[in-house]
Amino acid sequence: MIVKLHKQARTTPAIREEIRHATGTLAELTARFNVSISTILKWKSRDAVEDRSHTAHRLQTTLTPAQERIAVELRKILRNSWWRWFTTQAVGRSQSTCMTPKALTNINQPSRLRQ
Template sequence: MDIKLHKQATTTPKIRAEIQAAPSSITDSELARQYGVSPATIRRWRYRDDVHDRPHTRHNLLATLTSEQEEVLIAAREFLRHC
């Protein structure tokens, strides 16, 4: 199984599942010490429904071109079509 983690991830899906399964009697600070991460990391994963990283790609991709960019693109396409 290929796991894709954010390149600065400090936890794995297995650790995240353990954090989510931890009883509420254990504080975020105690879990943070146990796993060697910050309490903010514990809060992030403790209250999520899944154990996977969320995408960091923009949701509103900029797909419009300026007229100059469009001219360059058309010229490149025509050039490549004739190669």
């Protein structure tokens, strides 16, 4: 398993597992692992040693129907402009019928707006 750690990470999954099963006082463990008391408490209380996601679990905002329509139209415009660039620059000047994005026609469009 490849573990991506940021430059300032002091613990790896192996060290976190050691912390979870280590015995001793908080002061001894902080000195032994060179981490803070809150880090020791965090890994002792967790069941898994993998990092948790930092993304929000719920969206903080909701869109009005008008805002949603604007977002859908922007997605279509941006997708189409990317597609024009891709077919002229990356693929070449010829646009064959097999390269048209028919499968993407209704992508990112809420079901109530489809006709």
